[in-house]
Amino acid sequence: MRNFLSDFRFRTNRQAGVYRTLAAVALTAALALVAPMAHAEQLSSDAKAAIPHDVQQIIMVDYREMQNSPVAMSLRDHVMPPELKKLQDALTKSGLKVDEDTDALAFASFTMSNPDGKGGDIDQTIGIAQGQFQTREILANFAKTKVKPLIVRNNSIYPMGTSGLSVVFLNQTTMVFGSKVAVAAAVDARDGIAPNFLTDYEMVNNMAAVDSHAIWSLLNAKGTQTMMKSMLAGAAQFGDYDSVKDQMKSSRYTMDFANGVKFDMAIITSDTLTAATVATLLKGMQMLKKQNGTPLEQSALNQTTIDSSAGKLTVDYSSSDSQFASLLTSTLFQSVVK
Secondary structure (H helix, E strand, O other), rough: OOOOOOOOOOOOOOOOOOOHHHHHHHHHOOOOOEEEOOOOOOOOOOHOOOOOEEEEEEEEEEHHHHHHOOHHHHHHOOOOOOOHHHHHHHHHHHOOHHHHHEEEEEEEEEEEOOOOOOOOOEEEEEEEEOOOOOOHHHHHHHOOOOOEEEEEEEEEEEEHHHHHOOEEEOOOOOEEEEEEHHHHHHHHHOOOOOOOOHHHHHHHHHHHHOOEEEEEEEEEEHHHHHHHHHHHHHEEEEEEHHHHHHHHHEEEEEEEOOEEEEEEEEEEOOHHHHHHHHHHHHHHHHHHHHHOOOHHHHHHHHHHEEEEEEOEEEEEEEHHHHHHHOOOHHHHHHHHHH
């Protein structure tokens, strides 16, 4: 079974091997690929509280909805980060029935103070899985194999073999995984020892605009600027980019596979002129891609709408399942996921 955590690559500043954002994949290719689901899985209160305050990006995936769509699972396979294969192996050995027990997955990228005391911030990523987990059996297996947890107040953080990763169960339905440092930061946030995501009122408010969708993501200013830098990899030739990059304040996107593939993205900027300038840059990249693309790629680019209004840039794309499935094998798509 392919890695159940391979649904998305999650790109953060200064982390060379971490997961690329799905939005970067879509928009670097000048695509816009996502839309509402009536019963999409939402982050629980414990999960939200476990995300540290200085979060750059959150990606939420309704794993059940992904499984119900062949094209969604095909997308997962094409953007699978091999770095996470070891996590599935570790979880499986621990007794977790990955595909049976998991309802939703989330990834959060955040910055934190360097724990070694050398100063400066470091980037970390945690994963959050929600479902009906057989925690009693998993913990019994840890005890049987003499795995000793790190005790942090009432939390038991378990190392997961030689993977270098750790896991903590916040409750019967929510677990957090990642490096030991990242997981410890998550439980500090959840326990109120450190500020958490819920104190970032702007991002919390933005969540209301996306969390009814099958797949959604929120990015803060730094995350948005990092994503846009990746999307506009060739924009150095456009002199306006440097003048507007710091005016990008936040962004969000959603994706759905209920009736074909649909993606909607909104980038919030400081003013109307900035939004219009970024829209012009994206349209310029779109034109460049059209000139060199195959007929299939050109068709996809023609189905992408880029617009701006009142300080907000929007990118929208929709296609049939078959059109999108064909696009996954294109040179354009492969160039941004490898």
